[in-house]
Amino acid sequence: MCSLLPRRFGVALLAFAFVFAYAAAAYAGMNIASLTGTVTDDGRPVSHATVTASGSNLIAHTTTDAQGRFSFPSLGFGTYTVSATANGLRGELRVDLSSGGATITLALGLKVIGKVAVARSAPVRGAGTDVVLNNTVLTRSPSSDSFPETLIQLPGAVRGANGVVHINGDHGVIDYLIDGVPLPQALNREIGSEIDPNDVSFVDAIEGAYPAQYGLRFGSVLNITTRSGTGSPGLDGNARFGSYTDLDETLGYHAPLAGAGGISLAFRDQQSSRGTDPPNFGSPHNNSSDTNQFARVTLPRGANDFTDITAIHSFRTIQIPNDTGNGEPASTDDNEKQEDTFLNVQFRHALGQSGALSFGPALKVSRVRDFGDPANDFTFGEALNAAAGGNSTDCAAAISSGNYGPTTCAFSLADDKTSVDYILQGDYSQRLGQHEIRAGVAYDGTRVTKNYAVTLQPNNFLAPILSPGSPDVPITVVDDNPNIGNTYESYVQDSWRLGERYELDYGLRYDFFRIKSTDFAQGFGGFSPRLKLTRFFGRRASVYAYLGRFFEPFSFENVDPKAAQLLNLPLQPTVAQFDLKPERDTQIEFGGHVPVGLGSLGFRIWQKNANDLIDDTQVGVTLLHQDINYVLGRLSQEAVDYVEPLTNNGRAYVNVAHTVSLNKGCETQLLAPCFGSPTDFTPADHDQSYSITGGVLFNDRRDGWFSGDAEYGSGLSSAICPPTTPGFCKKTPHTIFAIEKGIGIGPQTALTFRIQNLFNDRYFVTILNAQGNHYAPPRTFDIGVRFGQ
Numbered sequence: 001m002c003s004l005l006p007r008r009f010g011v012a013l014l015a016f017a018f019v020f021a022y023a024a025a026a027y028a029g030m031n032i033a034s035l036t037g038t039v040t041d042d043g044r045p046v047s048h049a050t051v052t053a054s055g056s057n058l059i060a061h062t063t064t065d066a067q068g069r070f071s072f073p074s075l076g077f078g079t080y081t082v083s084a085t086a087n088g089l090r091g092e093l094r095v096d097l098s099s100g101g102a103t104i105t106l107a108l109g110l111k112v113i114g115k116v117a118v119a120r121s122a123p124v125r126g127a128g129t130d131v132v133l134n135n136t137v138l139t140r141s142p143s144s145d146s147f148p149e150t151l152i153q154l155p156g157a158v159r160g161a162n163g164v165v166h167i168n169g170d171h172g173v174i175d176y177l178i179d180g181v182p183l184p185q186a187l188n189r190e191i192g193s194e195i196d197p198n199d200v201s202f203v204d205a206i207e208g209a210y211p212a213q214y215g216l217r218f219g220s221v222l223n224i225t226t227r228s229g230t231g232s233p234g235l236d237g238n239a240r241f242g243s244y245t246d247l248d249e250t251l252g253y254h255a256p257l258a259g260a261g262g263i264s265l266a267f268r269d270q271q272s273s274r275g276t277d278p279p280n281f282g283s284p285h286n287n288s289s290d291t292n293q294f295a296r297v298t299l300p301r302g303a304n305d306f307t308d309i310t311a312i313h314s315f316r317t318i319q320i321p322n323d324t325g326n327g328e329p330a331s332t333d334d335n336e337k338q339e340d341t342f343l344n345v346q347f348r349h350a351l352g353q354s355g356a357l358s359f360g361p362a363l364k365v366s367r368v369r370d371f372g373d374p375a376n377d378f379t380f381g382e383a384l385n386a387a388a389g390g391n392s393t394d395c396a397a398a399i400s401s402g403n404y405g406p407t408t409c410a411f412s413l414a415d416d417k418t419s420v421d422y423i424l425q426g427d428y429s430q431r432l433g434q435h436e437i438r439a440g441v442a443y444d445g446t447r448v449t450k451n452y453a454v455t456l457q458p459n460n461f462l463a464p465i466l467s468p469g470s471p472d473v474p475i476t477v478v479d480d481n482p483n484i485g486n487t488y489e490s491y492v493q494d495s496w497r498l499g500e501r502y503e504l505d506y507g508l509r510y511d512f513f514r515i516k517s518t519d520f521a522q523g524f525g526g527f528s529p530r531l532k533l534t535r536f537f538g539r540r541a542s543v544y545a546y547l548g549r550f551f552e553p554f555s556f557e558n559v560d561p562k563a564a565q566l567l568n569l570p571l572q573p574t575v576a577q578f579d580l581k582p583e584r585d586t587q588i589e590f591g592g593h594v595p596v597g598l599g600s601l602g603f604r605i606w607q608k609n610a611n612d613l614i615d616d617t618q619v620g621v622t623l624l625h626q627d628i629n630y631v632l633g634r635l636s637q638e639a640v641d642y643v644e645p646l647t648n649n650g651r652a653y654v655n656v657a658h659t660v661s662l663n664k665g666c667e668t669q670l671l672a673p674c675f676g677s678p679t680d681f682t683p684a685d686h687d688q689s690y691s692i693t694g695g696v697l698f699n700d701r702r703d704g705w706f707s708g709d710a711e712y713g714s715g716l717s718s719a720i721c722p723p724t725t726p727g728f729c730k731k732t733p734h735t736i737f738a739i740e741k742g743i744g745i746g747p748q749t750a751l752t753f754r755i756q757n758l759f760n761d762r763y764f765v766t767i768l769n770a771q772g773n774h775y776a777p778p779r780t781f782d783i784g785v786r787f788g789q
Helices: 004-024 135-139 147-152 374-387 395-400 561-567
Strands: 032-041 050-055 058-063 069-076 078-086 089-097 102-107 131-133 157-159 165-167 174-178 200-206 220-226 234-242 246-257 261-272 288-301 305-319 335-351 355-371 411-432 435-456 475-479 483-498 502-516 521-536 542-552 583-596 599-618 625-646 650-666 690-699 705-713 734-746 749-756 764-766 780-787
Touching (some): 032 078, 032 089, 032 411, 058 069, 089 102, 135 200, 135 690, 147 157, 157 690, 157 705, 246 288, 246 780, 374 411, 475 561, 599 650, 625 690
Parallel strands (some): 032 102, 174 220
Antiparallel strands (some): 032 069, 050 058, 050 078, 131 200, 200 220, 234 246, 234 780, 246 261, 288 305, 305 335, 335 355, 355 411, 411 435, 483 502, 542 583, 583 599, 599 625, 625 650, 690 705, 705 734, 734 749
């Protein structure tokens, strides 16, 4: 699996894919879809009508053929106003364009008063619980200022601590695509999200039946279209103030460029005295701040060719809340700072009416710094050790008394880690009769520089090694060895329409990655075939069967083996071999869509069997998190999702999911040794058996709205009761509601009133869990004003 042969073959395959892509001369990138349709007048097709699609920062034009048909082959995902004019008549619709594309009928003479109508069709080509969130839903939801809170409303989503979201039973491995480019996630984060909701205007969430074009992360695929604007120049923004001195301000600007293009700019500043989920109800030291700058420029080149440039920068400061309930001094001053920069340039070239080409470079730079407080950190470690029954602050005493664990030795962490990713990708597609052929390639060169300094109190095992002459002096374990990674991706797939009733989707991926550092170098590659057969029952109903293989690499941020050994003494007496492996999965899935009234009921039943399942855990006694492998993983889910469109672009939805996420036989010996781990299947720390969410959005004609979301979760795995408990132990169940009222006070201007956790359900997000103890927020209030949206 890891030799020069797979690498050479993978490179050859990539070269072939590039040649094939340019020779076939087609596709649109990963967030590109085709919008096709027919213009009619009194039911008859209209030839030579002028059709315009306006949205996602651009304006595209075309004309109908002799049968009244038109096609936009290379539009980005998003919401478009599609209009047609001919013979002095005009028709107009609003269309949400996602990965399944859209085919519409546009009738001339359609009279639209106020806002345009919304054209929606059931996503019968996608997985049963795929979800599309347009700009109206995103900005008028009670979770509009938090991307993790938005994701919690997706089918099968589970709330983790500090903004981490688990979907489909996986440990937070969500594949984010920003304007068609996968977002690298080389650094291991346990706090917050890299996605700022201020930058998002459209989300196409793919939850299963992944075609070959998607790879590397399989919790869910989120195709994100960033902020955009069309029409005359204008400002938009909002300001909120609420509980925990929360202050959130956003200001945006958009304007047309070169006739058919556009520019969008935005700035956000947010601060709060409750930045993370604390270990106690009233933990002090929990301030946070977040500033974000965004720019997107779309430049036209000819009739339907565009250059799209996106730049995002964010900077976050986070205080680590103090666990005063377990003896941590209230004056402890541990902090974290996160900074991210993302630059993406994509060139889109339409080729006739049936294909297009998308390619370009991208750059991602991320930096995370942790600042410890050694004196208070050591005091806290002593308190934890005493609470665990230890009679000494010495790690050796804790171990010999059987109380060894991540909380039994005093330590302080300071680290500074930066990842830089250089990305180049190309994608294409061509419609040939009943076939839609797609292919693509991508390369990501990653460099992770790190400087870990873990200071431990003196102990009998490290002192003779690191400070033999000063046994009473604190010992610092340092790791400053950089990691270098290279990832190659390629895929070919075909959607073959077998008449009116059947469609066969099949494809093949090849992925290869290599990682090296001072003391290790490894490479892995693998093929991933995918197959899906769909049976259609008209335009709104379908069922499908899917079989797919997945290949998931581990993180490129890894502790050096020598440093890992020192942090795990005496249980790790020698330097272990680098033994992390990529995860290989086989997923079987059945699902479909059924029309229910005006809405659509989607369903999915699936099981995924994993070899070398990837999870993460602590390294020794530190707060560093690293990937580990379990021998096997077993994940399954039964889920239903109902969505009904409401007038004025509103919606109602409800989804229910039963999920099982088990792992067996921890096999990692390097970064977080599995000494004493259970050998049989046990629930993962993010396993939640039942998840139910639902909500409504009612828009009125005066630029006001009412929205509400509800969430029930049965709780995550917990050690508060033993694994032999029937059905395993889940803590703590919760039911929370959030509501928001927008009152229109002028054109595109509204006052907003919001209540989160309406009934004040104070519950543990995690308790006695590998993620620690974390309380959910109580009931909170805020008021604000929004304009231009």
